[in-house]
Amino acid sequence: MANLSLTKVPIPEQDPNIRNKNFDEVALGYTEEMAKEEATRCLNCKNRPCVSGCPVNVRIPDFIAQVAAGNFEEAYKIITSTNCLPAVCGRVCTQETQCESKCVRGMKGESVGIGRLERFVADYHMAHVSEPAPAIEKNGHKVAVIGSGPSGLTCAGDLARLGYEVTIFEAFHKAGGVLVYGIPEFRLPKAIVQKEVDNLEALGVEVRTNFVIGKTMTIDELFEEGYEAVFIGSGAGLPSFMGIEGESLIGVYSANEYLTRVNLMKAYLDNYDTPIRKSTAVAVVGGGNVAMDAARTAKRLGAEHVYIVYRRSEEEMPARAEEVHHAKEEGIEFMCLNNPTRILGSDSGEVRAIEVISMELGEPDASGRRRPVAIPGSEHEIEVDTVIMSIGTSPNPLIRSTTEGLDANSRGCLVADETMATSRPGVYAGGDAVTGAATVILAMGAGKTAAVSIDKYIKEKNNG
């Protein structure tokens, strides 16, 4: 008999007023009892709408049935047969717009907590099971993966399991891409990312950090080195600025810089050398997940006031509802329908305020969202000493500018077909480098597809 509760079993969380002063994880995860109870809410539908909502097609009802039966390790095997990063996905996937949005239980009440269960299963495995890496027979073919973010890790893992000798090239000194430089510790502990990278290395994947493809070596040189195919998962790391007055003042950051200093360089810990500004009042410009991450980070670093300045209304915000909810709980102040017009500086060139203009919503625009329109004469100042620009990123040009015959569109995104093949034979691409800034799970889906295509390409090349 299914559990007919209309709501998910709540996931324990740190108290908002405690967690907004530390970097420990916000959500604490289900206990075994909670997981089993939540799992019994799954109706095990025949047509499995949830699976079609998952970019990597996790067999969701199957793993949930195993959780309900208390066979957590069985559940883990089912998840990892199609998803190599469950501990990451269980935390940062946008389940509410994917698997959970298709859940039948969601039609009346809340959907099954698929993400929470995935996280539980992955954490259970990490805590209880340490199995030796499976012995894989190498097939002698070399593949290069550029970037160690979600798409690169997924592509590398899948190819390694097929016997390929995979080398991941990472520009930073640490593997993980956006999972380590972008997403904060309190949403995704870095130890979890490291464990996933360790698992890949145990599968025989070589990770070469401090290696910038396009600079240290080009794609053509990779082929000369004997790599038979290349996957580009270099992400969308180039920050955008608004182009308004005052963006070069001291105290203005891109969200990328702010988050990288804190997450990758660990500026929040005293024993690390990288500095970060000690702010009293911070304006974060933007309404996406990255803006929420930056705002919540600034709060944890001790800012008294942290404002989200967003030009549309809260309804149009691209951030996950859960992130907005968490941010509000932690004391982030939302100043929606305000658009920055300039940043004002002191005599010493430091930020002293941000000037914004009030907006109202007009007719829907191309995105389907109501277009924000400035109200003339409504400019006003918000006193802040730090401004964090979080208005989007675009793909890095280092690779496309050094690889002849690699097509990109007008926004700088690499062009890839549905098999992730680019305009260059043997070169595949996926994730944000192709789509522009999107989600972890879409990037993982692209990495999976590319792995299948690369396997096919190399087999055909060698048999043909």
Place this chain on the structure above:
Amino acid sequence: MFKIVSKRQLNEAVTLMDIEAPYIAKKAKAGQFIIFRIDEYGERIPLTIADTDPAKGTVTIIFQAVGTSTIALSKMNEGDAIADFVGPLGNATEIEGYKNVCVVGGGVGCAIAYPSAKALFKAGAHVDMIAGFRNKDIVILEDEMRAVSHNLYVTTDDGSYGEKGFVTNKLQALIDAGNKYDLVIAIGPIPMMKFLAEVTRPYGIKTLVSLNPIMIDGTGMCGGCRVTVGGKIRFACVDGPDFDGHEVDFDELMRRNSYYKAQERESASHPCRMLAASEKASAAASEASKEDK
């Protein structure tokens, strides 16, 4: 890990190191830079590549011990290794098509000016070089610079070696003497580059400066190294590090480079006595840093 193959003290504060980094050694061109990190706790610090030996697989860096990481690095020895060393980043200095060039280095900036002079010299340009220092004790790379220039002019602020005066005076004198340069490259403290660009501006001589702002990744990702050039925001790491000296907003750059001075952390600026103003500023900054400790 990246091994320190050899180490040489060029003056009391400036150290030369050859680092084992074969891929970078093979690829690097004059004007490009690396980013190093000493260990897990260190900052990522950019340094211009001074020289390479592709056969030995080594990259030469020359640096002044001014911040946490460079001081720590200067205390390491041959055989030690640092955690990270990545590059070559940024664009190479343009050397094609110039016939008559004056390369100007100020202090430890000579370490960065030297490879550009060398590349131009090898490419067949006539190279005059002006190397300015505070005094005799801190003169570095004199033989090396002499070997890659047709004329080397050393100046010291106090006249204790070479000619007394600033590099700006010397460049003005060379122009007045009828030298027709089609390119001036200026590398050194920001005030030096700023004033040198003012010397060449009236003559319309193309003037390239090499900028070393605060940065993290060096691949265009953080935007921390943004500089205003010709009224537009450019990223020194991917658009530079060389820019048209007549277009750079040096005052803004100076402010941005002092971003973390109060927190006593790594700074990209070099001590400079060329201007009373800059002397005062750096004294104030070091005072501030003492207080912070």
